[in-house]
Amino acid sequence: MSQTAIAVNGSGLNCDVVTAVARDGAFVTVTPQAVENARQAWEVVREVAARRPVYGRTTGVGANRDVAIEDDDAHGLRLLRSHSGGAGPLMSAENVRAMLVVRLNQIAAGGSGVDPDVLGALADVINRWLIPPIPAYGAIGTGDLTALASTALCLIGERPWQGGASTARFPLRPADALAFISSNAATLGESALACRDVLELLRASIPVTGLSLLAVQGSSEAYAAPVHENCPHPGRRRVADTMRGLLDGVELVPSRIQDPYGYRAFPQVHGPAVDAAENVETIVTREINASSENPLVDVAGRTVWHNGSFHTAYVGLSLDAVRAAMFQTAALSAARLGTLVEPAFTGLAPFQAAPGEPGSGIMILEYVAHSAIADIRRLATPSALGNAVLSRGVEEHAGFSTQSARATTEAIGAYRIVLACELVAAVRALRMQGSMPTGRLGEVFASATAVLDPQVEDRALDGDITAATDLLPRIAAHGVY
Structure with a gap:
């Protein structure tokens, strides 16, 4: 468990910090200014509610927004109980913890009007690893009411x-x-974790591609600076720059005038995924530090504003774009894997079978990779293509960003498998060729050979895939663009 301390103030959260809390157990504290922000909002909203209707505080919710509420206490409890009815498997502990730290930061920003003492209570829940049981199904991108109602019932001791x-x-x-x-x-919490994971995998993909390029005796021409200066998309240029850095000092003797698309078009396909992932990281970071409350308490103006800031269309649409780009670059990884089983590219026996054996070698890796890619393709269907009209027609739109976040999490798991299959194949080919990469790629190769089984006789490769998957975070450090 991490001993890192995170001071939550309503404005300094990012995807790495959310990950440190959700997965590594970073300790959270709340700054005095955050408590003061929340206290002022709490005072203002009670003042406003005494003189005019405030949605959900003096009125019902949804289609009951015009119904005046006289007994606040009874209404609030009914609201929590009625909105806690989710269904399906429970959310993972790390996603719940990500949700808790995001909500803590949102309240610390001072726009919710919630009792400021809840900040200390939420921080205590996080630090003690208390997990509210939250069913996965219940939100459609217009507020996570079910998840937070279930959390509230745990807070008050009812669950x-x-x-x-x-x-x-x-x-x-x-x-x-x-x-x-x-x-x-x-x-937003799940989206923050997904941002961190997809960016890590996209960085790891570049050194893995470099090893494959060496194994097929490919050319570095496709990564030359003039090629990308003439079409200067940011992600594309940085992918090419990173690849040139990885190949610096490596002696390449190309065996063909130009390589297949898996190598020649790598910056053009991988670059959009980098751009899409960085765009969603920017959007998620902006959202987790925003007071996206309805109603929003305006302390300076001594009023509240009823609005739709809870609608996460920006997040859902950007995650949809990430999955589409992830599918494209995963498909290119499988294309490179296809070259690594071909004698014309590697100089080895078909499927990198052991010498003197009519074996299957790494044949099964192609099946595994394409099985995972099929799931990425299925998950890449844009969640934003859906819609829902709810609460007697007064809530007539949904972006399904919740489903987009969940699909992205699942697609990331499949992409890890695809990339691990390519890594196993590339390292095995280089070993069988007797190659010893130098420079930064040599460091990546050494890390891989330290954990991947050197035996080339026909055997089960599931252990190799697992080891390669576990190695990807370390490899990502070599692919920083």
């Missing part, structure tokens, strides 16, 4: 934490019920 723990109760004021749950924190 146990996952595993049966009944401690860490906090008397959340029922009048604050909607203000607490009206958030997109679960979708």
Whole structure:
């Protein structure tokens, strides 16, 4: 467990910090200014609610927005209980923790009007690894009401934490019920973790491609600076620059006038994925530091604004673009894998079979890679193509960014498998050729040979794929663009 301390202030969260809390157990604290921000908003919203209707605080919600509420306490409890009815498998602990730290940061920004004491309670929940049991199905990109209602019921002690723990109760004021749950924190938390993962894999892809290029005796011409200066897309240029850096000092003697697309068009295909991933990281970072509350408490103006900032269309559309780009670059990885089983490219037996054997070698890796790619293709269907009309027609649009985040998480897992298959094949080919890469690619090769089985006789390769998958984060450090 990490001993890193994260000071939450409502404005300094990013995808790496969310990951450090959600996965590594970084300790969170709340700054005094964050508590003051929340306190001022809490005071203003009560002042405003005393003189005019405030959605969810003095009124019902959804189609009941015009229904006046006199008994705040009873209404707030009914709201939490009715909105906690999700379904399906439980969200993973890391996604729940990501949600908790995002919601903590949102409240710290000072626009929700929730009791400021909830900041300390949420920080305590995070630091004690208390996990509210949250079913996966219940949100469609217009607020994670089910997830946060379930969390609120755990906070007030009406439901146990996952595993049966009944401690860490906090008397959340029922009048604050909607203000607490009206958030997109679960979708944003999962999106933040996905951003971190996809960027890591995209960086790892570049050294893996470099090893494959060496194994097929390819050409470095496709990465030459003049080629990319003439069509200067940012991602494309940085991929080519990184590849040139990896190949610096490596003696290449190309065996053909130009290579297949898997090598020759790598910057043009991988670059869009880099650009798409960096774009979604920018969007998610902006969102997790925003007061996307409805109603938004305006402390300076001593008022509230009813709005639709909970709608995460930016996030969903950008994640849809990432998955489409991920499919393209994963397909190119499989194309390179196809060259690594061909004697015309490697000079080895078909499928890199052991010398003197009519063996199958790494034949099965192609099947595994294409099985994973089929899932990426399925998951790449844009979630934004869906829509829903709910609550008697007053909520007439949904972007399904929640589903986009979930699909991205699943696609990342499949992309890891594709890339691991290519890495196993490239390293095995170089070993069988007796090649010893130098420079930065030599460091990547050494890391791989330290964990990948050198035996080339026909055997099960599932252990190799697992080892290669586990190695990808280390390899990513060599692919920083």
